[in-house]
Amino acid sequence: MKMTVDFEECLKDSPRFRAALEEVEGDVAELELKLDKLVKLCIAMIDTGKAFCVANKQFMNGIRDLAQYSSNDAVVETSLTKFSDSLQEMINFHTILFDQTQRSIKAQLQNFVKEDLRKFKDAKKQFEKVSEEKENALVKNAQVQRNKQHEVEEATNILTATRKCFRHIALDYVLQINVLQSKRRSEILKSMLSFMYAHLAFFHQGYDLFSELGPYMKDLGAQLDRLVVDAAKEKREMEQKHSTIQQKDFSNDDSKLEYNVDAANGIVMEGYLFKRASNAFKTWNRRWFSIQNNQLVYQKKFKDNPTVVVEDLRLCTVKHCEDIERRFCFEVVSPTKSCMLQADSEKLRQAWIKAVQTSIATAYREKGDESEKLDKKSSPSTGSLDSGNESKDKLLKGESALQRVQCIPGNASCCDCGLADPRWASINLGITLCIECSGIHRSLGVHFSKVRSLTLDTWEPELLKLMCELGNDVINRVYEANLEKMGIKKPHPGQRQEKEAYIRAKYVERKFVDKYSMSSSPPEQEKKIVSKSCEEKRLSMSKLGPSEQIRASPQSSEAERQDSSVFLDSKHFNPGLQLYRASYEKNLPKMAEALAHGADVNWSNSEENKATPLIQAVLGGSLVTCEFLLQNGANVNQRDVQGRGPLHHATVLGHTGQVCLFLKRGANQHATDEEGKDPLSIAVEAANADIVTLLRLARMNEEMRESEGLYGQPGDETYQDIFRDFSQMASNNPEKLNRFQQDSQKF
Structure with missing residues (x-):
């Protein structure tokens, strides 16, 4: 066996030995870099391959979707299904290849780097340390004077021990070097050979798969040749039909090209019109208009989303306009806006006016059924005022x-x-x-x-x-x-x-919830909560009339005492009370914990006028807390013993954002309390302009929808825009909605 570093030279610690070590150490460092790079490249290759498999699978699913779409064409459906099955098999083969690659290259080489190279580095550190100690011992031994016998003996003993230790560590280091150099060959070749065998298996599997598919593809090619011939024949027939139609004269019947009152695609009328802008310059622009789905819309380009001019044709009228300089003009008027339009001829103007009038009559017959269907589909959690077409710049x-x-x-x-x-x-x-x-x-x-x-x-x-x-x-x-x-x-x-x-x-089933760890606030915090709750109630009373204050005062005092006892008596603690308390604290994590422990979201506090968590959230002044309760099924119309629901309390306290939220979520603004007052009358007495505006707009919109049979519909676009503005302001700039409270404090 050829040794990289000689053991004899190791004992001599000669310059030749040091040079050999330097060369080996540099080589090992280079080897580590190369192996790390190879492992990283392997990981990138595997990740890219897996991404390819994902994309390939999506493509294969697209072929299957196309096959299902072509169910009326047996040849296309069968072919695409067979091809997608084959592609799925190839994806499986690829997956196996990447798994084998990960085991043979990534795992094996990484293990070599982490284990064997780490041992080499540890041995190198020990060798360098003992080498330094030996050098220090030699220097010290050389510097000792001969007449200091005690120091001579001490230096000699240290040098002897150090040399012995050096020989031991150096021999271990050389052994580690030689073993590493021997093992590196087998590890690298073994992993690469395994990698190549994985590829060999992959290509064999692919070859076998497509060998079986070959005869079918050959038959399909023959069928495709016949299809090409048939397509050429159909093309000639269409060209002949095109030539025949082109010879017809349309000069005296241009209107038929632009409108069709009985179109099967649902478009009652379409064509170009000039539209007068609503800006100060009153410019005219040519746009493509259409009447469809009981709406009047227009587009500048085909790919543009249609701009709705009239949301519901039942709410508009159409009339001729002879008092302006332009010819062939007519006006479409809705409750919120009017639109001046110009046709290209008198015949087209009459056609458009007739189409609008016909659509108005048709809308009255059809809108009732559509509203009923939409009402069934609408979610109870979103309420009747949510709009499905909310502008992207507002949400x-x-x-x-x-x-x-x-x-x-x-x-x-x-x-x-x-x-x-x-x-x-x-x-x-x-x-x-x-x-x-x-x-x-x-x-x-x-x-x-x-x-x-x-x-x-x-x-x-x-x-x-x-x-x-x-x-x-x-x-x-x-x-x-x-x-x-x-x-x-x-x-x-x-x-x-x-x-x-x-x-x-x-x-x-909530199996993992810890039923014995329901958190509670410390007594000091609970006292603050009680104090703040009482303060809110006093503020609420200050906004009532004199007769209301006299009647509510003894009840409120008793309720405050009961409220204090309920909050501070932890022995009677229950999930409903935790939800009730956390709603006032604006503590959503505690509210979620209470619901997880089975709290009834509509739990009422019999000691506090049967107030609900949602009413407590109103008193706490948090819009997000109210939204959380509503999303979890809170009844927006549940009232306390005084007949006041969340909307009443939000109106009394002047919480404009909450009023907006409750109206959007279907709150009944006609409900009256024990004094016979609804939220609007309370807001009028308090002179809260923002809340009065919201309530009157909501009532007007509700009346308009009821009179027109638009049950379940969002209503007027202007109304929706105003409510979106209030929602944005309540969430992002709540201080702007505190004008009423600030003005009240001035007086």
Whole structure:
């Protein structure tokens, strides 16, 4: 066996030995760099290969979708299905190849670097240390004077011991070098040979697969030749038809090219019109208009989203305009705006006017059935005022919502399986989910989890703030409190059945919730809560009339005493009370904990005028807390013993953002309290202009929808814009809505 470094030279510690060591050490350092680079390249190759397999699988699924779409063509469907099956087999072969590559190159070479090269480095450190000690001993021995016998003996003994230790360590180091140099060859060649055999197997499998597919592809090629001949024949027939139509004269019937009152595609009328702008210059622009789905819309370019001129044709009228200089003009007037249009001829103007009038009559017959269907599909949690066409510049959508939510601790990975970069969320739980776990959450039902996309759906500001108040870490501390104690491990990505069982046990059965660890506030904090609650009630009373204050005063005093006893008596603690208290504290984690322990979201406090957690959230002044309760099924119309619901209390306290939220979520603004007052009358007495505006707009919109039969529809676009503005202001600039409270304090 050829030795890289000679053992005899090691004992001499000669310059030749040191030169050999220097060469070997440099070689090993270079070897480590090369191996590290090779392992990194292998990892990149495997990752790229897996990404290729994922893309290939998506492509294969696209072929299968195309095959299903072509079910009426037996040849295309059979061929595409067979080809997709073959591609799936190749994907499987690729997956096996990458697994074998990982074992042969990545794992084996990494092990060599971590184990053998690490031993070499450790031996090198020991050798360098003992070499330095030997050099120091030699220098000290040489410097001792002959007349100092005691120092001479001491230096000699140290030198002898050091030399002995050096020989031992040096021999071990040389042994480690020689073993490493011998082993490196076998390790490198063994891993590469295994890698090449994996490729050999992969290509053999692919060859065998396509050898079986070859005869079928040959037969299909023959069929394709016949299809080409048939396509050429059809092309000649279409060219002949084109020539025949081209010879017709359309000069006297241009209107037929632009409109068709009985079009089968749902478009009643379409064509170019000039539209007068609403700006100060009153410029005219030519746009492509159409009447469809009982709406009047226009586009500048084909790919542009249509701009809606009239949301509902039943609410508009159409008339001729002869009092302007331009010819062939007519005007479409709706309750909120008017639009001046110009046709290219008198015949086209009459056609457009007739089309609008016909659509108005048709809309009255059809809109009732459509509204009934939409009413059945609408979600009870969103209320009757949510708009499905909210503008993108007013609502957060896509990457903006994704980035804000994923910044919350724990949200960068799926709450249930840990998969990175989740793109879905459960809005009532306040967690992020991967696409597979989100599908399982949907199957639980909306009373357990309401799933929404972080990139595809629009996000109202109060809902986005709710997500940022909670997060995966907070929720998992509640719903997975006993996970380790029970010896249960979370499922990994890809384990579909295990995930389903785990998610159902976690959220439906709540098996992992620690039923004996419900947190409570310290007594000092509870006293502050009671004091603040009483202060809010006194503020609420100050906004009532004199008769109301006299009647409510004794009840409120008694309620404050009872409230104090209920809050401070921890012996009678229960989940409903925890939710009730946390709602006032604006503490969403505690609220989530209470719900996990089975708290009724509509629990009423019999010691506090049967107030609910939602009413407490109003008194606490938090918009996000109200949204969290509503998303978890809180009844927006549940009232206390004085007949006041959340909308009443928000109006009394002047919480404009909460009033806006409750109206959007379907609050009944016609409900009256014991004094016979509804929220609007209370707001008028208090001279709160913002809340009066919101309530009157909501009432006007409701009356308009009822009179026109638009049940379940969002209503007027202007109304929707105003409510979106208030929602944005309440979430992002709440100080602007405190004008009423600030003005009251001045007096």
